[in-house]
Amino acid sequence: MRPPRRPWLLTGAATLITAAFLLPVYWMAKTSLTKPDRILTASPQWVPSPVTGENYSTALAYAGLTRALLNSLVISCGVVALTLLLGVPLGYALARIRMRGSGAMVLALLVAQLPPAIVLAAPLFILEHRAGVDNTYLGLIAADTTLTLPFTVIVLRPVLRSVPPELEEAALVDGCGLPGVLLRVVLPVMAPALVAVAGLCFLIGWGEFLFGLTLAEGPDVQPVTVLLNAFVGQHGTSWGALMATATLISIPVVCVFALFQRFIVGGLASGSVRG
Numbered sequence: 001m002r003p004p005r006r007p008w009l010l011t012g013a014a015t016l017i018t019a020a021f022l023l024p025v026y027w028m029a030k031t032s033l034t035k036p037d038r039i040l041t042a043s044p045q046w047v048p049s050p051v052t053g054e055n056y057s058t059a060l061a062y063a064g065l066t067r068a069l070l071n072s073l074v075i076s077c078g079v080v081a082l083t084l085l086l087g088v089p090l091g092y093a094l095a096r097i098r099m100r101g102s103g104a105m106v107l108a109l110l111v112a113q114l115p116p117a118i119v120l121a122a123p124l125f126i127l128e129h130r131a132g133v134d135n136t137y138l139g140l141i142a143a144d145t146t147l148t149l150p151f152t153v154i155v156l157r158p159v160l161r162s163v164p165p166e167l168e169e170a171a172l173v174d175g176c177g178l179p180g181v182l183l184r185v186v187l188p189v190m191a192p193a194l195v196a197v198a199g200l201c202f203l204i205g206w207g208e209f210l211f212g213l214t215l216a217e218g219p220d221v222q223p224v225t226v227l228l229n230a231f232v233g234q235h236g237t238s239w240g241a242l243m244a245t246a247t248l249i250s251i252p253v254v255c256v257f258a259l260f261q262r263f264i265v266g267g268l269a270s271g272s273v274r275g
Helices: 007-032 054-060 063-096 102-112 117-131 137-161 165-173 178-189 191-207 208-213 222-233 239-269
Strands: none
Touching: 007 054, 007 239, 054 208, 054 239, 063 102, 063 137, 063 178, 063 191, 063 222, 063 239, 117 137, 117 208, 137 191, 137 208, 165 178, 178 191, 191 239, 208 222, 222 239
């Protein structure tokens, strides 16, 4: 493949696109460092002057912030565990076992990602209320898994199909059963893809708002994204504290991407050749 004749054009275009996507993030961080009486000025300031930590003091002083952060951590880790527990066997079955209707199942998983979360909120609330798991960690984890499971199976299926079948056959000949093949042979080979899927599932669970608002009645299990509503009042919005809290919530997202960036990129591309 020939290199582009004018690489600076591609670099400039990529820089502009990246800047456009990062502008809301910068504005959020900038607002969190701006004095509350200067946030809604007629002429917006691109650089806060003077820089203040007053908004972060207000956000950290909120009594429910620590509890909400803990709730989000529990829910996100639970979503990762449940999604991998269900998604890996299902993806392996669709990739390796020849059965009727496998194509229809993959199509159903694709269609399952189309409805917005608001469409699923009411049926999930009814089902979980009857099952007695509403307003619990389990109920929120199960609800968020409905968003992550179809995506996980669709991503892992081509990755599993790219694993050489000879490795599994050799393990079976050596006396390793099917569960042992999956745990000792297949999973170590597809470790980058598992890390990528786990990272993205964590981010989806961490940033989910609608299920946390509709399926949890109080702050005991509500995630930190629902806490942002506390800064929106009837007579106005505390934009400084709101943006400070949003910035604090974004820190784990940045850390996950920074730590697992190469696994996420490599894992999502590992099954793109075969499948």
